[in-house]
Amino acid sequence: MITNVRLHEGSSETTYRLIQLHERDNVGIARSATPPGMVFQDTELRSTMFIPPGHKVALNAIQQGESVFRYGQVIGFATRPIEAGEHVHTQNLAADPFARPVSASSGGPDPAPAPSNRDDRDTGFEGFLRPDGRVGTRNLIAVVATVNCSAYTARAIAHHFQGGQLRAYPNVDGVIAITHAFGCAVQIGGEDYQLLQRTLRGILRHPNIAACVVVGLGCETNQADALLTDLDGAGKNTPPAITIQDQGSVRRTISAGVAAVEAVLPQANHHIRTRQPMSKLTIALQCGGSDSWSGISANPLLGRAVDLLVRQGGTAVLAETPEIYGAEHLLMRRAVSERVRQRLADLIAWWEAYTARNGVTLDNNPSVGNKVGGLTTIYEKSLGAVAKGGTSPLMDVLDYAQPIVVPGFVFMDSPGYDPVSVTGQVAGGCNLVCFTTGRGSAFGFCAAPSLKIASTTELYARMEEDMDFDAGQVLDGRDMDEAANHLLAEIIAVASGKRTKSEAQGIGEDEFNPWNRSGVL
Numbered sequence: 001m002i003t004n005v006r007l008h009e010g011s012s013e014t015t016y017r018l019i020q021l022h023e024r025d026n027v028g029i030a031r032s033a034t035p036p037g038m039v040f041q042d043t044e045l046r047s048t049m050f051i052p053p054g055h056k057v058a059l060n061a062i063q064q065g066e067s068v069f070r071y072g073q074v075i076g077f078a079t080r081p082i083e084a085g086e087h088v089h090t091q092n093l094a095a096d097p098f099a100r101p102v103s104a105s106s107g108g109p110d111p112a113p114a115p116s117n118r119d120d121r122d123t124g125f126e127g128f129l130r131p132d133g134r135v136g137t138r139n140l141i142a143v144v145a146t147v148n149c150s151a152y153t154a155r156a157i158a159h160h161f162q163g164g165q166l167r168a169y170p171n172v173d174g175v176i177a178i179t180h181a182f183g184c185a186v187q188i189g190g191e192d193y194q195l196l197q198r199t200l201r202g203i204l205r206h207p208n209i210a211a212c213v214v215v216g217l218g219c220e221t222n223q224a225d226a227l228l229t230d231l232d233g234a235g236k237n238t239p240p241a242i243t244i245q246d247q248g249s250v251r252r253t254i255s256a257g258v259a260a261v262e263a264v265l266p267q268a269n270h271h272i273r274t275r276q277p278m279s280k281l282t283i284a285l286q287c288g289g290s291d292s293w294s295g296i297s298a299n300p301l302l303g304r305a306v307d308l309l310v311r312q313g314g315t316a317v318l319a320e321t322p323e324i325y326g327a328e329h330l331l332m333r334r335a336v337s338e339r340v341r342q343r344l345a346d347l348i349a350w351w352e353a354y355t356a357r358n359g360v361t362l363d364n365n366p367s368v369g370n371k372v373g374g375l376t377t378i379y380e381k382s383l384g385a386v387a388k389g390g391t392s393p394l395m396d397v398l399d400y401a402q403p404i405v406v407p408g409f410v411f412m413d414s415p416g417y418d419p420v421s422v423t424g425q426v427a428g429g430c431n432l433v434c435f436t437t438g439r440g441s442a443f444g445f446c447a448a449p450s451l452k453i454a455s456t457t458e459l460y461a462r463m464e465e466d467m468d469f470d471a472g473q474v475l476d477g478r479d480m481d482e483a484a485n486h487l488l489a490e491i492i493a494v495a496s497g498k499r500t501k502s503e504a505q506g507i508g509e510d511e512f513n514p515w516n517r518s519g520v521l
Helices: 148-159 191-204 223-228 250-269 298-311 329-333 338-357 368-372 378-389 416-428 457-462 482-496
Strands: 002-009 012-019 025-031 057-058 067-070 073-078 125-129 141-143 175-179 209-216 242-243 275-276 282-287 315-318 395-400 408-412 433-438 450-454
Touching: 025 067, 067 141, 073 378, 125 482, 141 148, 141 191, 141 250, 148 175, 148 209, 148 250, 175 209, 191 209, 191 223, 191 416, 209 223, 223 242, 242 250, 282 298, 282 378, 298 315, 298 378, 298 408, 298 433, 298 450, 298 482, 329 338, 329 378, 338 395, 338 482, 368 433, 408 416, 416 433, 450 457, 450 482
Parallel strands: 141 175, 141 209, 209 242, 282 315, 282 433, 315 408, 395 408, 433 450
Antiparallel strands: 002 012, 012 025, 025 057, 067 073, 125 275
């Protein structure tokens, strides 16, 4: 609920808004900066100290050890007695362990119903149909490095085509470099070796990629021949592989790579955009630089757009396992089977063991910026983050970079670090990224357009060169369903070729970052 509160001071009157998100909550959210000693209208609640905008204020006295609720869910426990009207944040709130209820009878939203009939109003989008039936939102040529040692060379080949070299190929959206810091000093056939190959193969066969050129050093662990063995990719021919050691120098390899790209350009240019159903759209759901408003505006707004997409047969992929911690029970309630529910429970257990083994806790996740923006604990951050997934049933739970084959709303295991997480989602088959932000993010991803959604109008105005959509309008009274339809229309426009702000600036070459889970040899 949203309650108007007023401050009377002399002859002037300032209106404040106090936001209580659920009737069970014992904290409210200050819509704007609230000075100490102010009485909220229609209540007897007086602020005992300065409350920054987006931060929490106790609606009543909270005893030490008592649960603090936001969204109707536990976000932590009071570390000392908290007065009514007091600022609730890191000085008096902590994320102690507790058992999350998976049963809806324990409170919170009901489990999602069984999948409903598909919405007949398929708005569709203009995409590139590939021979394997998948559809790209972009028509790109990728120069893929097998190892860090060939990263410079791969970038130099791709950068050769950043001038006017593509004017004769109007259907080609660009030549991109896929580089990374790995490819050697790992066990052949080991976990990280397999994970890197799965991730790179996901790019090689990605529907946004019309053709590829693979560039290696020659002596690396991640050999090009092994990477390309049995590659089943979007009906494309096996990519040519060039190594620096075979060519005799970096310069010669760049020349050979440029020639290899020039050879596939005519073929790539034959692909044209045609009308495609929404079932061919697979979006990655991400958030970065979150603030308190993210869970009130941008994330639930994206969640409603996701529900609209899913009803039209599309797919949305939530990830960042550490950033659902404390809210995973809400996703488990929506699982379509016990297998899916147990798979998510197993991932949470793995991350608890992983962080303990490395001497950290999952509550280390909220960043400095998250906390300045009003988020205190990982539970609070996670409860806002899962809102990106809407209310549709959870159809599948995937490993990192695993191919996405089940349509609808699914979850992919990944770290909370945005570049690593998006890399896995795109390698799995996501052809567009929806990225919410509260503090402001400059994220882009060269292999898939990244649409950034600002949580407040103030952020959108301040970073308009980097933001694609203003979700703050719902904080100022715009109907959420109306705004969700507007956001879905923007997603469709980007899928159909509209360039995002990050694409227009050429951002996204450095964000390809495969997950390296174990040691370096």
